[in-house]
Amino acid sequence: xxxxxxxxxxxxxxxxxxxxxxxxxxxxxxxxxxxxxxxxxxxxxxxxxxxxxxxxxxxxxxxxxxxxxxxxxxxxxxxxxxxxxxxxxxxxxxxxxxxxxxxxxxx
Amino acid sequence: xxxxxxxxxxxxxxxxxxxxxxxxxxxxxxxxxxxxxxxxxxxxxxxxxxxxxxxxxxxxxxxxxxxxxxxxxxxxxxxxxxxxxxxxxxxxxxxxxxxxxxxxxxxxxxxxxxxxxxxxx
Numbered sequence: 001x002x003x004x005x006x007x008x009x010x011x012x013x014x015x016x017x018x019x020x021x022x023x024x025x026x027x028x029x030x031x032x033x034x035x036x037x038x039x040x041x042x043x044x045x046x047x048x049x050x051x052x053x054x055x056x057x058x059x060x061x062x063x064x065x066x067x068x069x070x071x072x073x074x075x076x077x078x079x080x081x082x083x084x085x086x087x088x089x090x091x092x093x094x095x096x097x098x099x100x101x102x103x104x105x106x107x
Numbered sequence: 108x109x110x111x112x113x114x115x116x117x118x119x120x121x122x123x124x125x126x127x128x129x130x131x132x133x134x135x136x137x138x139x140x141x142x143x144x145x146x147x148x149x150x151x152x153x154x155x156x157x158x159x160x161x162x163x164x165x166x167x168x169x170x171x172x173x174x175x176x177x178x179x180x181x182x183x184x185x186x187x188x189x190x191x192x193x194x195x196x197x198x199x200x201x202x203x204x205x206x207x208x209x210x211x212x213x214x215x216x217x218x219x220x221x222x223x224x225x226x227x228x
Contacts (some may be wrong), residue, residue, distance in 0.1 A: 001169075002180040034215045036152070043200065043222075044152070049215035087152050091214040094215075096168060097142070 002026050006086075006100035013107060015104045019075040020104045023088035028068050032092035035064055035073045038102075039084040047086075048073065075105075085107055109218045111203050116223030122191050129186040129203030129220055137161075137181035138206040140206035142216060143188050145199035153199075156188065157206060162215070171197075195228045200224050 003026040008042060013019050023033065029053035038044045046055045048064035061076045075082055088100040115127040129141070142157040156177040165177050176189040180187045186203050201223050204216035 028159045032213055036216075038146075038152070043219045044204075044216075045219075046215055046217050048213075049207075049217075050209060050213040052208075055215075055217065074168075083150075089154075096166070097157070097214070099154060102113075102151040 001096050002090050002098050004088055004090055004098050004100040006088055006103050008103060010104040013080055014078060014087045015107060017078045019078055019105060021073045021086055022091050023071040023100050025069045025090055028082060029090045029092035031067045032090055033071045034089045036087045078107055111220035113203050113223035114186055115221045116225045118226040119193055121227055125190045125225060127188040127201055127223060136184040138224045141179060141186045142204045142206055144202045144204055147199040175176055195227050198227045199223060
């Protein structure tokens with residue numbers, strides 16, 4: 001199975017900062033990479049699909065990039081409501097849709 | 108609006124069985140693949156199974172293969188997860204999610220339920 005490794009596992013930033021989360025695949029997954037946001041007590045939310053396509057309704061301060069094995073989620077101008085754990089997910093090597101271990105963002 | 112609502116999560120003893128349900132509304136359920144994902148306490152998200160729109164294809168994570176069975180009833184807009192031989196490490200919040208797909212076969216989970224909690228002890 002494809003292994004997905006996120007870094008860092010947690011980070012602390014200030015309001016207004018730009019935050020970057022990295023996700024690395026153990027093999028080439030082209031751009032079959034999604035990003036999700038999970039807030040405590042809330043439903044997981046899709047942010048980015050196909051590595052860089054912003055899901056409808058998601059603020060433009062979120063962006064994704066990368067292809068192959070290395071991917072990045074960037075949050076510009078961090079807001080208090082962005083406190084959450086962020087997960088990457090590969091959907092290239094079906095039938096197993098592997099998630100990364102998560103990155104917890106704190107302010 | 109598009110909505111998924113899970114039910115069926117309870118406390119169960121190791122070795123026991125349980126059936127989770129997921130009721131879909133606000134979209135054409137029969138057009139979509141569907142998945143189950145879980146999150147154990149203090150852990151990350153784990154995809155555990157998907158089923159194709161017509162039920163022709165199913166697949167499972169190794170951690171549940173042979174013990175869990177996914178199914179659906181398109182006439183009733185419902186998704187199910189039959190869980191047998193439950194273990195303590197199956198304790199988790201279980202989410203159902205809709206699998207959307209782009210024209211280039213990029214799959215992603217765009218609608219999620221609030222989850223239902225299964226405790227095995």
